[in-house]
Structure formats: C-alpha cells, structure tokens
Amino acid sequence: MLHAHLPFVRHPEYSKFIEEDWLNEAINECYLPLLRMFHKLRDEGVPFRLVFSISPTLNFMLRDPLLKERFLTYLNSRIELGEKEVVRTKNSPLENETARFYLNNAKENLNFYNNTCGTDILSAFNNLSNSGHLELITTTATHAYLPIYKNHPIAVNAQIETGIMSHAHTIDKELRGFWLPECGYYPGLETLLKRHQIEYTSVASHSFFLSRDFIKNGSYMPVKTPSGVHFFARDYRLTSLIWSATEGYPADEDYRDFYRDIGYDLPIEYIKDYIADPSYRVFTGFKYHAITGKTPDKRLYDISRANKKTEIHANNFLYNIISTGRSVEGNLDEDPIYTLSFDAELFGHWWFEGPSWLEKVIRLCAEKEDVRLTTPTEYIRSHSKIQTAQPAFSSWGKRGYSEVWVDNSSNSWLCKYTIKATEWMSELATRFPNQTSLKKRFLSQAARECLLAMASDWPFIMNNHTTEEYAKYRITAHLQNFYLVYDNMCKNAVNTEWLVTSERQNNIFPDLDYNIFNQNYLAHPSPVYTTDFSM
Amino acid sequence: MKLININRLSDSELKYMAEQEGIEDADSLDRTELIENLEEIYGGDASELDVDKKFVKTLIAKETETDALPGVRPLPDKFNDNEIQTILQDSAWAYVIWHISHATKEKILRNENVKIILRVIALKENNKKEESYQVEVGIDDTTWNIEFPWKGRNYEITLNAEIDGVLTTLATSPIETIPNVYVEDHPEILRNPETYKVLSSSLITNGGEYLAVDEVKQILSGNLT
Numbered sequence: 001m002l003h004a005h006l007p008f009v010r011h012p013e014y015s016k017f018i019e020e021d022w023l024n025e026a027i028n029e030c031y032l033p034l035l036r037m038f039h040k041l042r043d044e045g046v047p048f049r050l051v052f053s054i055s056p057t058l059n060f061m062l063r064d065p066l067l068k069e070r071f072l073t074y075l076n077s078r079i080e081l082g083e084k085e086v087v088r089t090k091n092s093p094l095e096n097e098t099a100r101f102y103l104n105n106a107k108e109n110l111n112f113y114n115n116t117c118g119t120d121i122l123s124a125f126n127n128l129s130n131s132g133h134l135e136l137i138t139t140t141a142t143h144a145y146l147p148i149y150k151n152h153p154i155a156v157n158a159q160i161e162t163g164i165m166s167h168a169h170t171i172d173k174e175l176r177g178f179w180l181p182e183c184g185y186y187p188g189l190e191t192l193l194k195r196h197q198i199e200y201t202s203v204a205s206h207s208f209f210l211s212r213d214f215i216k217n218g219s220y221m222p223v224k225t226p227s228g229v230h231f232f233a234r235d236y237r238l239t240s241l242i243w244s245a246t247e248g249y250p251a252d253e254d255y256r257d258f259y260r261d262i263g264y265d266l267p268i269e270y271i272k273d274y275i276a277d278p279s280y281r282v283f284t285g286f287k288y289h290a291i292t293g294k295t296p297d298k299r300l301y302d303i304s305r306a307n308k309k310t311e312i313h314a315n316n317f318l319y320n321i322i323s324t325g326r327s328v329e330g331n332l333d334e335d336p337i338y339t340l341s342f343d344a345e346l347f348g349h350w351w352f353e354g355p356s357w358l359e360k361v362i363r364l365c366a367e368k369e370d371v372r373l374t375t376p377t378e379y380i381r382s383h384s385k386i387q388t389a390q391p392a393f394s395s396w397g398k399r400g401y402s403e404v405w406v407d408n409s410s411n412s413w414l415c416k417y418t419i420k421a422t423e424w425m426s427e428l429a430t431r432f433p434n435q436t437s438l439k440k441r442f443l444s445q446a447a448r449e450c451l452l453a454m455a456s457d458w459p460f461i462m463n464n465h466t467t468e469e470y471a472k473y474r475i476t477a478h479l480q481n482f483y484l485v486y487d488n489m490c491k492n493a494v495n496t497e498w499l500v501t502s503e504r505q506n507n508i509f510p511d512l513d514y515n516i517f518n519q520n521y522l523a524h525p526s527p528v529y530t531t532d533f534s535m
Numbered sequence: 536m537k538l539i540n541i542n543r544l545s546d547s548e549l550k551y552m553a554e555q556e557g558i559e560d561a562d563s564l565d566r567t568e569l570i571e572n573l574e575e576i577y578g579g580d581a582s583e584l585d586v587d588k589k590f591v592k593t594l595i596a597k598e599t600e601t602d603a604l605p606g607v608r609p610l611p612d613k614f615n616d617n618e619i620q621t622i623l624q625d626s627a628w629a630y631v632i633w634h635i636s637h638a639t640k641e642k643i644l645r646n647e648n649v650k651i652i653l654r655v656i657a658l659k660e661n662n663k664k665e666e667s668y669q670v671e672v673g674i675d676d677t678t679w680n681i682e683f684p685w686k687g688r689n690y691e692i693t694l695n696a697e698i699d700g701v702l703t704t705l706a707t708s709p710i711e712t713i714p715n716v717y718v719e720d721h722p723e724i725l726r727n728p729e730t731y732k733v734l735s736s737s738l739i740t741n742g743g744e745y746l747a748v749d750e751v752k753q754i755l756s757g758n759l760t
Contacts (some may be wrong), residue, residue: 148622151709186623187714205738206748212627212714214724218734235737236746247742319555320741327736331729338737392714393626400748401625408630408680415622416632416677420614478609487608498606505604 002204003179004031005055005143006473007457008508012066016276019470023061024074024409027121027127029285030348031062032109033355035124039116041362048362049375052125052134052344053179056141057455060508062121063170070234075113078106078285081274085262085286094300095288101303102286126172135375137177138167141509145184145405145456147393148415155422155454157192158516161527162451162509164196168529169511176377176530177201181456182405183234183341183396190229195526198229200376202341204394205236213389220328220336222379223389231391232339232376238324239340241317242351249313250351253291254305256351259300260289287352310353314360321371337379402462411459414475418453421482422517425450428489429517440514442494445502446485447514452506453478481506549573613677618696619653619706624680626750629711631679633694639705640674643696649674650697655681658710660687666702687715719754 006026011017041048054062061067082103089095117124128134140146143163149155160178176199180189183204195200200222208215208223208231215223219233243246251256263271263284270276270363289298290306325336345353365373380386397404406412425447435443453475461471481502488495515521553561558572598637631653643649651674656667664690672679683690692708711755718724718734725731735755738746745752 085615205746206751209734209738210716210750212717214717219737237737237740240740316555326734331733364759377654406622406624406630412630417610419620479610484607495606498604501604
C-alpha cells in the first residue's frame, strides 16, 4: 500500500511561492516516476497489484489549473537547468552521467505528463486502476488525524465523507478501502467507515497485539470488526527494512545523498533562475553525492553502483518475506499475508532509488511461485473465515499513539482551537440549516476552513520543527477565517469581501455542503456517491 | 525475530541467508559458523530506528510574510463557556482541555477560599462511580495531563470549583474507555514459543529491536522464550 499525500498549499496571491514546490517536487520525483514504472510493467505484461491511496488535498491540487500551470513551469525549468548541468559537468564523468539522468528523467516526465496523462495525472492512475493493477483508495478530506476528534463524530464523519466524495467524483472505480491518516485508529471509528460502505483499512503493527481480544494469527492475517470492516495490521519488521534510518536500505552508502544539492553548493547567480526566490536557497533536485557514511566528505554518486544495490536490496526484501513465512509456517490458520504500507513520497524524493527498488521487487514477485502481490479486496473476496476482533487504539507515529500530534509543547495548544472550531461549525450548521445564496457560500467556506484547520500536517511539522513558521501561519489563518464566519453569523452578517477572497484562495472542495456538520446529520443515511468531476 | 528450525536448513540455504544478512566471506564459513553467525544476527543489538521518515521532514519553507484576509481577528485566548474535553495521548494518558466562562469565573472568585479541582472518576460497567482521584489546578490553567491508571475501565473527568470545602461541578468530560489488553491479562499465551513467535515476529526487527511502543516492549520482554 502506497499512500500519497501533501497538504493543501496554494497561493494565487503570489506569482511564485516556495512552499508550492512541495507539490512540484513530489510530482517530478515521485508520482510521475512511479506512474511511468507502473505503466512500463503493465505494458511488459508483468503481473502486479498494489493499493495506492491518494489524499483528497493531493487529488485536488493535481487537478487545479493554477497549480498545473505552475508545475509545467517548474518542470521546464528542471529541463533547462539539466541542460546547463550537462555542460557544466562535462569534465566529471560520474557527475555528467547523473546530470544526464536528471535531464532525461525530467524530459520523460514531461513527455509522460503531456502525452500519456494529457496533463491529468489522475487519468494515469485511473488507467492503472481500470486495468486492475492499482486499487485506488483515499483518506480523510484534509488528512486529519482522527483520534484527536474521537469525541466529535460529526467532525470525523465530515472528514471521511468529504474525502470519499472527492474520490468518487474523480476516480472511476468504486471505493473499497480507506487510508487512516498516520494509521490513527480508535475503537468505534469503524462504525463511521461502515456508514460509507468501506470494506477495509490498515492499522499500525501493535493494533492487533494490544487488542482486548486474542488475535491468534498476529498481524499475518486481517481481522474484521463486528461491524464488518476489515483491518490489516502493518508488518513492522518488514517495513523497517525500508523505514529504519540505520538498518533500512535507503541508508546504504551507495545511494544518493538527499542533502547535498547544487541549490546550496553552487553560486546563487548560477541557480537563481531555477528557484522561487533568488534571496533564499532551496533544493533544486540536482544532487551528485552518495550517502557514503557519517562523514561530510561525500564521494560522487555512481548510478550504476546504486542500481546494483537496488537489485541486492530487492532480493533481500523477498528473502526476508520468504524467511518470515518459513518462521511461522504451520502455526497459522492459512498462508500469511504481509501488510506493507509506505508513504508514496518516500519513493523517489527521499529515497531516490526507491522506484527502481520497487520495480525490482514487483518483477521478483512475478517470477517467484511462493510470493504474490495482492490487495486487501482480493484477499477478502477469497477468504471467508476471517477472525472477528477489535483492534486497539494506535497510530504509526512515534511511540505508537497520538503524542506527535498532541505533544505537550509545540502543538497541543492547537487542540482547544480546532476542537472548538468543529463544535462551533456543528452549531452553525444546526442553527442555520439549508441556507441559500450568500449565507450558504459563507457557511460552506467556514466548513472548508474548519476542515483545513484539522489537517495533521501542521501539528506534525510543528512537532518536527521543520517548516514550523509556515505551519503555524497556515493553521492560525484557517482558524481565524473560521472564527470570522462564526462571529459574523452570530450577528446575522456576511463579510463579503472576506468571502470572495477566501473562496478564491482556499478553493478546495468547491461542492462542499456545510450541512454535513449538522448535529442531526448522522441520523440520516449516508449519501450515494456519484461521478461528476466537479469536486 | 527468531527463525525456527535453523538447524534443519541446508548448507546452501544457510550460506544464502548469510549473504543476505551481510556476513562477510559466507562461502568460507562452515555450517556451525554459519549458524552461530546467523543466531548472533537475530539476537544482536539493534540500532536506533526512525519510523517518522516523512516527506514533510525534508521540505523547505521560506516563512513568507502573508497577510491575513480582510476582517479576521487574532485567535481568542479563552472561550466563554464551561467545558472540559479529553484527548487520549496514549493508552493511559489524556490531554485535558477546559474552559471556564467569564461569568462563572467572576462568580467563584468572589469567594476567598476557592480551588479548581479536576476529579478523575473510574466508572464501573454500568457507569456507576467506583474510584476517583483529584488534581488541584490553577484558576488560569486550561490544560493538564491526566493518567487513567486502571485498564478495563471507563473514565470521566469533572471540572469543579471547590468553595469552602464544597465541590460544585462546572463541566463533565465525555467518557473515555481504557480497554484491557488480552496478552497482558493472559501472559501464559506468550509462554508458548509458537504463539510467541506468531504474535511477536512482526513487531521485532531483524536487528532485534522491538517496536517502539512501551507496552509492546514490556509485554514481549517479560515473556521472552
């Protein structure tokens, strides 16, 4: 399972905005390389099945005309910089080979984006879904970490339902699975998933081990809750082969170093035309050094050497899967299934060789008789005897629960505001149901701002102290926007200047109906999801 | 993780495993040495793990000065109602947030001998009160970390003003359930080596590092076979 997500970042009020490059980098380094690899494997007839989760914020940004136009500008600038780099590195064979690789990669991405995708990346995902190679799923509207809102089911449902709506309007096939942001689960959440006909989700490794029930097959088989939703527990040991900072494959000394980048190494005059703001150095994506080890003296990156390592690591991964199977053989009800879930952005951005490694793993699985890639849907369809049990509260965050998002220092203060916003949004929707015209737009924009304030990304960033100021700005702005509507509605007023500006800026989920927050909403049946491509 | 039946594996299987585990000169090792080396790897110390390797950790932001939209105001420091909310941080601790309205605060501060008390109440199955403990907090506090000490119970927290020894409840939190953990309550389950292997092997890395969840570590390390 690969989960692709980026927070909603869109700043039409600026001609260039550094944080919008988060999306550009992810498309260029992760999504397009992965899609090209999947299409190549399919064209060669290599059988595979994967689950690919696309968050609603990413889904929207991939289709937004402004961001698409800005991505093309970004990609063309990578090609231009690549051409300069091929000339600059002509006397250094290893660097030159890497520069040519970057240039070709950007050109192939551009070709794939224009000609195969028709500038619509979701169409390429749909294509793979329709051929049965990818099972596309989604997650909550703005990637809200749900255990924080456990006592506010209206808000949790609004996140789930808006996410599913967004998916249904853009993805051809019926939704069966649902990604829980950060694998954040609490007992009882399944009733809201079931309300939307969700058949399965994935939880953290210890969710089964710490269950109140005896889950006899450990995480080697799924369980279903009494409500009928199936849960697949992530295999910590196998996924650690990739995630571990020290033991994991991506830390291998022959792989490309992420941090050495010409954006920091070369004179600003040389790179200024290829970054959003010449006064501020950023990564360009052109990196020429290998990890080497814990030393500042990095050796030059050697593509062929790294490529050989991906082969060794792909073999090693399969070896570990098979040896795990051997170690539990005879002690399970049936053959084990391993739930391997990762952030999609790991592949290509942070772990440059990730897509190549994944391609080799897929090819090896196709060759071997005793290992097969499958999806939860396929598993559920072919297995009738699945143990009924209740997974435990858990997440895949540090120490296994919620302390990354409620950390007692950098981000806990947000909770009183976000929780109050969800309560007051529910109050507004209940006090002013079924409004029309300007008030409807005003209330729906409040619902949009409320959902955006619930995003897990901002507290996560604050906890990690990475792009903290921007995270604080974003969450504060959404909360202030929401409270403006609340104050105005309490005075039966509409601030039209704010409304017009806010609708233009935070334009996600254009068909969102604020009535979804009405306190009585859950008493009604869930909506029927239809395809109309407007959301 | 421990491999079962390592002694039953063929020499070529052992050599292949040794290569995959990065053992140098695996070809030159005899069977006993191969097994010793492999057992050492499976039982060896693990290095620190970082499971938070996220895209956003590698991103760059400029901290651009961005104007607020027309008409917005700073976030309020406090909210004007009596309310208490709980957010579970892990399986035993909750982050508790409360508000006391201006009117209530004004009223209770008219008295000299005032305390603000959080009362943590463990409930029986029928939600009848069973055991409780209290935490005194400051009049201007709005958050606290509260422990739910017993598993298999429901809890509620009340926000109270104690005036001259008389407790008045201002707000009551939603009920939080702290369920039992089966393998903790039935340690005999994990004493069976086969069951231990099935339940634990996906939670321990090749280097022997437990998943970094305190309860998992405690339960597994207390039941090592």
